Amino acid sequence: MWFLFLVRSLGSIALRKAEDVDFKYHFNFFSVNFNEELVALYGGSLQRQTKFVHECIKVILKLYRDREFAPSSVAIVGHSMGGLVARALLTLKNFKPELINLLITQATPHVAPVMPLDKYLTDFYTAVNNHWILKAQDLRNLTTLSVAGGFRDYQVRSGLAFLPRLSQHDSALSVVSSAVPRAWASTDHLSIVWCKELILATIRAFFDLIDENTRQITEDPKKRMSVLNHHFVRHPAKMFEENPEAFTNLTGAFMWITVKGSKWTYSVYNDSDGKYFSFPLESHRKSYSHVYCENSMLDTSSWIFGCMNTNSSMCLEAADLSWRAELLPTTKVSVYLTCRRERCFRGWLQVIGEGAVLLGALEQAVFHGKRVQEGTTGTGKGQAKSMFSNDFSSSFFPFLFSSLFKVVMLKLVDYPSLSHIVIQVPPAVGNKYTLGCEFFKEDSRTVQLPVTHLFSFGLSSNKILLNSTGLLYNVQLQHFNQIYQAFKIYIDSHCQSLRERKPSVYRLHIPWSYEDSITVAKVPSLAEISARLHIAQPPNDSSMPELNIYSSPDCQYEVILKTSLLQVLGQIVRFHAGAFPVYIVSNILLTYGGQLSTLRSTGQCSDFSLELVRTAKPYKVEPLISIVVFLQGPTELQKDKLITPRRLCGMVSLALVSWTTCGAFAVLIIYLQYLFKVVKLHVTVRAEQNMHNRDSGHSKETSQNSSTHTVKAQSSVDSIPEATQSPSNSRTLAEAVNSLKMHITILNLFTWIVLLNLPSLIYWLKNLRYNIRLDPDPCRSTAVILICILEILMNSSTSEVKSSKLLKIAAKVPLPLSVAMLAFGRMHLYRVPHFVTFSLLLHVLCCFV
Numbered sequence: 001m002w003f004l005f006l007v008r009s010l011g012s013i014a015l016r017k018a019e020d021v022d023f024k025y026h027f028n029f030f031s032v033n034f035n036e037e038l039v040a041l042y043g044g045s046l047q048r049q050t051k052f053v054h055e056c057i058k059v060i061l062k063l064y065r066d067r068e069f070a071p072s073s074v075a076i077v078g079h080s081m082g083g084l085v086a087r088a089l090l091t092l093k094n095f096k097p098e099l100i101n102l103l104i105t106q107a108t109p110h111v112a113p114v115m116p117l118d119k120y121l122t123d124f125y126t127a128v129n130n131h132w133i134l135k136a137q138d139l140r141n142l143t144t145l146s147v148a149g150g151f152r153d154y155q156v157r158s159g160l161a162f163l164p165r166l167s168q169h170d171s172a173l174s175v176v177s178s179a180v181p182r183a184w185a186s187t188d189h190l191s192i193v194w195c196k197e198l199i200l201a202t203i204r205a206f207f208d209l210i211d212e213n214t215r216q217i218t219e220d221p222k223k224r225m226s227v228l229n230h231h232f233v234r235h236p237a238k239m240f241e242e243n244p245e246a247f248t249n250l251t252g253a254f255m256w257i258t259v260k261g262s263k264w265t266y267s268v269y270n271d272s273d274g275k276y277f278s279f280p281l282e283s284h285r286k287s288y289s290h291v292y293c294e295n296s297m298l299d300t301s302s303w304i305f306g307c308m309n310t311n312s313s314m315c316l317e318a319a320d321l322s323w324r325a326e327l328l329p330t331t332k333v334s335v336y337l338t339c340r341r342e343r344c345f346r347g348w349l350q351v352i353g354e355g356a357v358l359l360g361a362l363e364q365a366v367f368h369g370k371r372v373q374e375g376t377t378g379t380g381k382g383q384a385k386s387m388f389s390n391d392f393s394s395s396f397f398p399f400l401f402s403s404l405f406k407v408v409m410l411k412l413v414d415y416p417s418l419s420h421i422v423i424q425v426p427p428a429v430g431n432k433y434t435l436g437c438e439f440f441k442e443d444s445r446t447v448q449l450p451v452t453h454l455f456s457f458g459l460s461s462n463k464i465l466l467n468s469t470g471l472l473y474n475v476q477l478q479h480f481n482q483i484y485q486a487f488k489i490y491i492d493s494h495c496q497s498l499r500e501r502k503p504s505v506y507r508l509h510i511p512w513s514y515e516d517s518i519t520v521a522k523v524p525s526l527a528e529i530s531a532r533l534h535i536a537q538p539p540n541d542s543s544m545p546e547l548n549i550y551s552s553p554d555c556q557y558e559v560i561l562k563t564s565l566l567q568v569l570g571q572i573v574r575f576h577a578g579a580f581p582v583y584i585v586s587n588i589l590l591t592y593g594g595q596l597s598t599l600r601s602t603g604q605c606s607d608f609s610l611e612l613v614r615t616a617k618p619y620k621v622e623p624l625i626s627i628v629v630f631l632q633g634p635t636e637l638q639k640d641k642l643i644t645p646r647r648l649c650g651m652v653s654l655a656l657v658s659w660t661t662c663g664a665f666a667v668l669i670i671y672l673q674y675l676f677k678v679v680k681l682h683v684t685v686r687a688e689q690n691m692h693n694r695d696s697g698h699s700k701e702t703s704q705n706s707s708t709h710t711v712k713a714q715s716s717v718d719s720i721p722e723a724t725q726s727p728s729n730s731r732t733l734a735e736a737v738n739s740l741k742m743h744i745t746i747l748n749l750f751t752w753i754v755l756l757n758l759p760s761l762i763y764w765l766k767n768l769r770y771n772i773r774l775d776p777d778p779c780r781s782t783a784v785i786l787i788c789i790l791e792i793l794m795n796s797s798t799s800e801v802k803s804s805k806l807l808k809i810a811a812k813v814p815l816p817l818s819v820a821m822l823a824f825g826r827m828h829l830y831r832v833p834h835f836v837t838f839s840l841l842l843h844v845l846c847c848f849v
Contacts, residue, residue: 007029007030007031009193009194009199010029010077010199010202010203011027011029013199013200013203014026014027014029014203014206017203017204017207021207025207025210025215027206030056030060032052032053032056032082034049034052034082035767036766037049037763037766037767038759038762038763038766039081039085039121040080040081040109040113040114040115041115041117041759041760041762041763042117042118042120042121042759042760042762042763042778043113043117043118043119043120043121043122043123043124043778044118044120044760044763044774044775044776044777044778045763046081046084046085046088046120046121046124047088047124049085050085050088050089050091050092051092053085053086053089054089054092054094054095057074057089057099057100060074061074061099069214069215069216071216072098072099072216073098073099073100073101073216073217074099074100074101075100075101075102075103075104075206075217076100076102076103076104077104077105077106077202078103078104078105078106078108079105079106079107079108079192079193080106080107080108080109080155080156080189081108081109082105082108083103083105083106083108083110083146084105084108084109084110084124084125084128086100086103086105087103087105087110087128087132087144088124088127088128090131090132090135090139090142091127091128091131097138097139097141097142098141100142101141101142101143101217101219101224102142102143102145102209102217102224103142103143103144103145104144104145104146104147104202105144105145105146105147105161106147106149106192106193106198107147107148107149107153107155107156107161107187107189107192108146108156108161109156109160109161110129110146110160110161110162110163110164111129111159111160111161111162111164112125112160112827113125114155114156114157114160114578115578115759115829116578116827116828116829116830117756117759117760117778117829117830118759118760118778118779118830119778119828119830120776120778122827122828122830129164132164133164139171140170140171140221141171141219141221142171143171143172143173143221143224143225143228144163144171144172144173145172145173145174145175145228145232146161146162146163146172146173146174146175147161147175147176147177147180147192147198147232148161148162148174148175148176148177148515148534149161149176149177149186149187149188149189149192150176150177150178150185150186150187150515150517150534151186151530151532152186152187152188153186153187153188153189153192154188154189155188155189156189157534157574157575158176158515158534158535159483159534159535159575161174162174162513162534162535170225171221171224171225173225173228173229173232173233173514174513174514175232175233175514175515176513176514176515176516176534177192177195177198178515178516178517178518179233179514179515179516179517180197180198180201180232180233181201181231181232181233181234181235181326181327182197182200182201182235182327182404183195183197183198183201184329184517184518185197186517201231201232202231204231204240205227205228205230205231205232208227208230208231208240209223209224209227223242226240226242227240232514233514234326235326235327236322236323236324236325236326236327236406237298237300237322237325237326237327237404237406238300238301238302238322238323238325239300244320244323245320246319246320247317247318247319247320248302248305248317248318248319248320249316249317250276250305250315250316250317250318250422250424251316253274254273254274254275254276254424255273255274255275255276256275256276256278256314257275257276257277257278258277258278258280259277259278259279259437260280260283262284262287262288262438262439262440263436263437263438263439263470263553264277264279264436264437264438265434265435265436266425266434266435266436267432267433267434267435268297268425268428268431268432268433268434268435269428269431269432270428270429270430270431270432271425271427271428271429272427272429273427274424274425274426274427275424275425276314276422276423276424276425277422277423277425278307278314278420278421278422279291279420279421279422279423279437279439280419280420281412281418281419281420281421282419284412284439285412287439287441288412288439288440288441289411289412289413289440289441289442290409290410290411290412290439290440290441290442290445291409291410291412291421291437291438291439291440292407292408292409292410292437292438292440292470292471292472293407293408293409293421293423293435293436293437293438294405294406294407294408294435294436294437294471294550295325295405295406295407295423295433295434295435296330296405296406296433296434296435296502297406297426297428297431297433297435298404298405298406299426301426302320302322302424303322303325303406303423303424303425304321304322304324304325304408304421304422304423304424305318305319305320305321305322305421305422305424306318306319306321306415306418306420306421306422307319307418307419307420307421307422308417308418308419310419310420311419315420315422318422319418321408321410321421322408324408324409324410325406325407325408326406326407326408327404327405327406328404328405328406328407328505328507328518328550329403329404329505329518329520330403330404330405330502330503330505330520407550409472421437423435423437434502436471438470438471438472440470440472445470445472445473445474446473446474446476447464447466447473447474447475447476448475448476448478448544449462449464449475449476449477449478449547449559449561450462450478450479451477451478451479451480451485451487451561451563452487452561452562452563453563454484454485454563454568456562456563457563457565458488458562458563458564458565460562461560461561461562462560462561463558463559463560463561464558464559465556465557465558465559466549466551466556466557466558466559467556468549468551468552468553468554468555468556468557469553469554470551470553471550471551471553472548472549472550472551473548473549473551473557474546474547474548474549475546475547475548475549475559476544476545476546476547477531477544477545477546477547477561478544480531480533480544480545481533481536481537481545482533482536482537483532483533483534483535483536483571483575484568484571484572484575485531485532485533485563485568485571486530486531486532486563486564486567486568486570486571487530487531487532487561487562487563487564487567488528488529488530488531488561488562488563488564488567489508489528489529489530489531489547489559489560489561490526490527490528490529490559490560490561490562491504491506491521491526491527491529491549491557491558491559491560492526492557492558492560493521493523493524493525493526493527493551493552493555493556493557493558494524494555494556494558495523495524495552495554495555495556496554496555497554501523501552501555502523502552503520503521503522503523504520504521504522504523504527504549504550504551504552504555504557505518505519505520505548505549505550506518506519506520506521506527506529506547506548506549506550507519507547507548507550508529508531508545508546508547508548509545509546509547509548510533510535510545511541511543511544511545511546512535512537512538512541512543513534513535515533515534515535517529517530523552523555524555529547530564530567531545531561532567532571533545547559578826578829579826581752581755581756581829581832582821582822582825582826582829582832583822584752585749585752585821585832585835585836586818586821586822587612587818588612588745588748588749588752589749589814589817589818589821589835589836589839590615590814590815590818591608591611591612591615591745592745592746592749592814592839593615593811593812593813593814593815593839594606594611594614594615595608595611595741595742595745596801596807596810596811596814596843597811597812598611599738599742599798599801599802599807599811600802600807600808600811603802604734604738605737605738605739605741605742605798606741607741608741608744608745608748611745647791647795650791651787651788651791654666654669654670654787654791655783655784655787655788657669658780658783658784658787659780659784660772660773661764661772661773661774662760662761662764662773662774662777663757663760663774663777663778663779663780663781663782663783663784664754664757664758664760664761664764664779664783665761665764666783666784666787667753667754667757667779667782667783667786667787668754668757668761670786670787670790670791671750671751671753671754671790673790673794674743674746674747674750674790674793674794675747677743677794677795678740678743678744678747678794681736681739681740681743682740684736685733685736685737685740688733688736689733735797735798735799736797738797738798739796739797739798739799742798742801743793743794746793746840746843749836749840750786750790750836752832752836753786753832753833753836753837756829756830756832756833757779757783757833760774760777760778760779778830779830779833782833782834782837785837785841786833786837786840788844789837789840789841789843789844790840792844792847793840793843793844793847796843796844796847800846800847800848801843801846801847804845804846804847804849805849806842806845806846806849807846809842810839810842810843810845810846813838813839813842814839817835817838817839818835820835821835
């Protein structure tokens with residue numbers, strides 16, 4: 001029911017936003033119910049879902065046909081596979097692309113399926129991605145935003161959520177939630193739906209996209225991209241303006257103060273006079289390359305300007321440079337709501353920390369039915385009056401909000417016409433905030449730190465010491481460009497004085513994708529940062545990842561970088577876990593071929609674990625088979641016919657089940673039947689061995705001078721006393737042991753076939769109340785073949801196989817099949833059962849030829 005959470009969260013915030021504009025604009029939200037079909041595991045329903053969404057869009061637009069401002073298109077927000085279905089709409093023959101103008105996806109795997117479990121799933125992805133590449137010119141009017149969850153999303157890694165980069169398609173944007181302004185956090189696969197800051201960013205973007213003339217989402221693709229960049233990439237702490245004025249009049253009875261130094265800080269508290277601080281650039285251009293300023297006052301007005309070619313320290317008209325700013329967090333502050341006598345919060349709101357901003361800080365918000373004014377802030381451990389009043393049964397409500405600040409960095413050579421930088425400080429009645437600016441040369445604030453080698457295993461480290469005299473440092477991480485690299489970065493900060501300082505902000509900036517992560521730490525402290533990549537560096541990109549340190553002056557920062565072995569392994573699992581089944585099945589198949597070879601050469605079947613070590617080096621996998629079942633007593637070993645009328649009827653019945661219901665269901669039935677046979681054979685062999693062991697003990701007491709032949713084995717099935725066995729019983733037991741070893745290996749192979757077919761079985765069981773037949777079925781034809789093969793193999797023994805003329809071929813086939821499986825099966829897991837089936841088919845032929 002995640003779609004309900006999505007539409008409810010968006011709808012409730014949109015309603016409050018519409019109240020702020022007196023319902024001049026509002027959005028209606030509709031949810032498309034797919035009944036939680038598991039299309040990520042089974043792709044047979046994706047095409048039907050796409051057609052269903054198309055019909056829903058047509059029905060929704062018909063509802064507004066007679067309205068004054070009737071919409072001609074819709075905006076779609078899709079979570080997970082819902083985002084892929086929305087993209088697939090454009091592949092339909094009868095779909096009109098102008099029906100969609102905005103598509104926002106959350107945690108959607110766009111590049112490839114998380115697990116390519118069936119042919120329908122991979123074919124669907126191929127069709128969608130090929131269409132978007134070939135028809136990129138036709139899709140330029142569609143704006144697409146993809147938001148990934150980051151490293152906390154264990155179901156869909158963020159690299160899959162990045163839309164393909166096309167030079168002819170510039171209306172697509174991909175970001176990670178940890179880089180979204182005011183969110184700055186990774187989300188798991190489900191919580192991205194109700195993450196408050198992501199919802200607020202989405203709704204604010206919706207309202208900024210409205211065209212006042214049509215009262216619909218604008219048809220201008222450039223404006224749509226500007227709005228999305230404003231809210232999801234770089235927020236300048238200002239309300240969005242489509243065409244902001246290039247120049248602003250600096251009016252007001254403010255005092256003008258000239259600052260000639262390269263560093264400047266200013267604190268304001270209860271100041272009733274406004275001021276303009278002017279920084280002449282002529283004296284700084286020769287010595288410095290950049291200017292950096294920060295401001296903790298979080299109103300939405302402009303605060304930094306550039307005067308154009310004036311000889312005076314004052315100017316009446318200036319360029320607004322506030323649009324170059326961006327928001328950053330500083331700390332978390334707590335807000336407590338107290339309720340008494342079923343009256344919630346009548347009286348006081350306590351805000352702990354400086355610069356706390358309520359409910360997003362930059363917009364009016366509704367809280368328990370009352371409005372918090374824009375930019376409301378609290379002072380350090382102070383109290384602010386509130387007019388909230390509402391009925392609640394609880395007595396205490398804790399909340400957490402982020403304290404933010406604005407920063408801007410300008411490259412002086414990019415502004416040759418500016419003569420002064422002007423900082424505006426408005427009157428601060430009841431508020432406290434700080435400002436700071438500094439001029440610096442880029443080389444003096446940029447250092448390079450080579451990353452440690454992958455095989456250092458964290459035993460060695462690279463470090464660098466920064467004696468901070470400014471507000472910003474950039475540490476470039478050399479040779480950090482591959483997804484398998486993972487590091488721990490420790491930043492140890494020390495200050496000369498013990499006075500309270502603002503927290504330091506550490507931002508890991510990845511220049512080739514929007515996947516930045518931000519860490520806030522007190523000073524002094526030891527901060528730990530995980531450095532990993534969602535996307536490897538493109539071949540034509542020479543930029544380097546940077547660690548931006550927004551520091552405190554007069555403090556020392558030691559940056560220590562080590563390889564994190566656990567996170568390297570995590571990256572391998574994150575990016576290559578889908579190929580693990582292929583490698584495991586390949587090793588088992590090689591073991592199976594080795595057993596056939598030893599059976600042909602020695603007449604004995606080797607043990608699974610021994611053959612695995614010998615043929616599948618360096619992978620030493622010991623499958624753990626733990627079977628707890630109640631079985632009847634052991635029976636005598638006997639040789640049955642491979643095909644009987646009863647077994648033939650069983651094969652036909654299971655094949656009919658496969659064809660009329662679900663192939664994976666029939667495969668599971670024959671697997672359980674085979675498992676029961678193997679367990680029964682195992683118990684029988686153990687009983688026979690115990691009986692012969694007892695006979696061996698009695699024989700040793702009566703015949704001391706007789707020579708015995710002892711065979712040392714690693715498992716109970718290998719312990720076969722031969723000295724006291726009659727030739728016929730010994731031969732029968734040896735054949736049973738060999739057969740058991742072979743059946744265990746085949747059972748291991750077949751277990752993985754069942755696991756790879758399990759998703760379609762789960763999908764069929766979930767939708768069984770609607771349709772008894774799974775259509776299309778990705779494993780129907782394979783299931784029929786496997787039923788016939790397993791029905792014969794479960795009653796076979798090694799005695800028929802080792803005398804076969806085809807045994808030599810059957811023993812050599814697993815090696816090329818394993819190579820082919822690794823070459824073609826890693827990206828198409830549904831092909832793995834085909835390779836195994838072919839090898840088992842040769843085994844069946846060996847029983848007859």
